[in-house]
Amino acid sequence: MLALLKHLKPYRTFVIAVLLMMFAGIMLELYLPTLMAGLVDNGIAKSDINYVWRTGGIMLVCTILAVGLTIFVTYLSSRITQGFSRDVRRMLFTHVEGLSMEQFDRLGTASLITRTTNDIRQVQDVISMMLSMMTRAPIMLIGGIILALSRDVTLSIVFLVTLPVLAIIIFFVTRKVIPLFSVLQKKTDRLNLLLRESLIGTRVVRAFNRTQFEKDRFQTANEDYRDTGIRVNRILAVLYPIMMIAMNATSIMIVWFGAGRIDQGAMQVGNLMAFLQYAMMILMSLIMLSMAFVAIPRAQASAKRINEVFALQSAKQEVKSDIVLGEDVQQQGAVISFEQVSFRYAGAEKHALKDISFTAKPGQTTAIIGSTGSGKSTLLKLIPRFYDPEIGKITINGVATNLLDVDELRSLIGYIPQKASLFRGTIRHNLRFGNPHTTDQLEQQALEIAQATNFVNSKEKGILDEVSQGGGNLSGGQKQRLSIARALARQPLIYLFDDSFSALDYKTDAKLRAALKQVTEKSTVIIVAQRVNTIIDADQIIVLHDGEVAGTGTHEQLLKSNIIYQEIVQSQQMEEESV
Structure with missing residues (x-):
């Protein structure tokens, strides 16, 4: 995970701005219960209307500023995380393009698709969480505890009961869930593999009347994925009700013991209200941290899979010298x-x-x-x-x-593979795939040599006619001739x-x-x-x-x-x- 975070370096200015603005926003939020305590104890209790208006106005300004900062932090966080995922996705795609076929075969197409899409998305979501909840929660937790203690030390003993219990529950839940996230990602690979095979081989599947077999095979993998997902969410489902019970139980204890202290004259009503709000902030920060602890393991599993690809040495990096063939090879x-x-x-x-x-x-x-x-x-x-x-x-x-x-x-090299592979676009786009600077004259020459001129000219738009994905709208012979023409247009x-x-x-x-003999x-x-x-x-x-x-x-x-x-x-x- 840490290895991927280095790709946040171009956004460090934005990250610093997010942290500073978030800190300022949290300080304003933590200041609001203190203002409210003063408003109740010094304004309402003493019928001081001017104090009420003045303090209320300050609270309104603090709220507006806090909301404005939160909105701007959300905007900047979105720019950071979206930019990060775009950069990593581009680098991963470029790196995969440089891998040897042996490495490519070892990882598999379905797994590479999952790693480039789903896994990067998991990491992106956690970075977004790190810039919001995981940064916000510790500051709010520490600030809330300090300000709650400043209100009433004796009443703060309530936290000695609830916080350790919540911490132990979070620990055991995350420990149980972590291994399941790695399993879930592998099952995602399996789903992608079966789906890709079925879609690519749909003609063969139908020709052999194996549609039901493919449906059953996919359904088995799909149910396996579902069962693992349910198992994960069943464990996580235990966490949130417990957190809510703990939060409400804490509120009841604070109100119960706080009422007794007010009755004894050891505490004012405003202080109890502020203490209660700080308690809610502390517990909410724990809920946010628990959500982060749940999300991090899945992101770690995804980050590990992404780093496995980056760890593979690109074929382009295996060059052992700067030897070049020079102009002799051209002559x-x-x-x-x-x-x-x-x-x-x-x-x-x-x-x-x-x-x-x-x-x-x-x-x-x-x-x-x-x-x-x-x-x-x-x-x-x-x-x-x-x-x-x-x-x-x-x-x-x-x-x-x-x-x-x-x-x-x-x-x-001009390589014409055994299985003709064409790309979505025009015939011209495919011809110029190997050499974008190919001239119109060279294109026509390549088509003539490849014996493709007649069928290309018979198309409604000729060389500008559309080729579907994989050349699905062309016959086997037409695809082969276009593949040969593409290599000829490169003049290798x-x-x-x-x-x-x-x-x-x-x-x-x-x-x-x-015809080929004349140009080679x-x-x-x-x-x-x-x-x-x-x-x-x-x-x-x-x-x-x-x-x-x-x-x-x-x-x-x-x-x-x-x-x-x-x-x-x-x-x-x-x-x-x-x-």
Whole structure:
């Protein structure tokens, strides 16, 4: 929690102003019962109307000032807490964007959403409480006790009975509730996970007629969350009735014993009224503190979860030197080399890739083929450092990628993922995602090469037509072609095609590859593919089997010498013949 409070530093002037104004407002509130005691004892009791008017006027001014200060304190507190949550949310989002895919996978999308929204909100609410109740309550408690003692020391013995009892109750309630708040946040993660899965996979759920199953699964998690929430609130529900009973019991005891002291002449009526108000202030401050003690544990659980994300080292911070590739890479192109690279996913027993070595050169097309699960996509993800090798190294022009700045490394790459991912906005917005400075001419060229011109022009608004979230209003082939066009519009030195032609028919595939060859003469092209026809003209083909290189060569060479490649070719020929 304390680690997050450092982000309040830009608002320290406002915080100091809040504390000073709050202190002034509380002093005015504490002064009011003293004025009231004088008004009753010296004004009403002695029928001194002038004293009543004068003291009443002072009380009115004090009240107006106290209300004005409270309103301004509330306004400033709101600005501080809203600004704080905005800053932390922005920093958290930026930090998450810099995490490696391994770290991202470890935390999970649903948990990151919860931490960026719900957890920050919990911390924000507690900071708001700290600037109001948690600052106000101790000052009012101490001030109330001092002024109550100044009114009547003997009557103050009542507090020796009630205050310790309340303190013990608050302690045991908060001790019971603290562990449940951490559990509640984890159950929030679970709800977000199920909701996200169901919404993203809604087509699959309906296609397999599993709507009821998903409803039941969500309902189980929802009821689990509800039961934990009820358990927390059931414990907290005990606290407030006890506080009210204690407050009313204290009032009765004060009036009872105070009446006896007035009867004995040891105390005046005005003093009893002031003492009673100070007692209420003391007890109200305890109620405010109890509310704070309840809220803090939940905020601590949330702050811990936020700090866990900040504690993860960003991939951008892992740079070990200031080495840059310079202008040579722009002139000569990028030579990518894998040197005995092995990689294993976190928690996996077996390596996804083992002892991979090859070189991809500018002006050449390197193709990777293999059975499902052989590690093709994983190999491609190592180049832009979505993941880092466990053993070996990947170099670009002789420089290890983990020594390069991540931004510089990825600026060289045009990545077309296996699953086309588009963003809400226009087609132009998506094309310019990789390069905001792309010209209209370059956009048209990219669309033509990607064989997307016809379907884009057929749209009502053409390139300005809207794309729904995730490209939901486009077919699989249209999304893939726009993804390819987006990479082409960037004009990178390295093209990474992760099975990006799978949704295209053979004719469109052939046209696209022919057009692509003309604009990638100086670029390094690496294609992951399932279809042999897609890679038949590649300069070198790497055959992967169980994460290892099973053969390297051209289509003709592998067809003569590599059994695994022969099996792939034969199986696809048989499929075509059967069709």
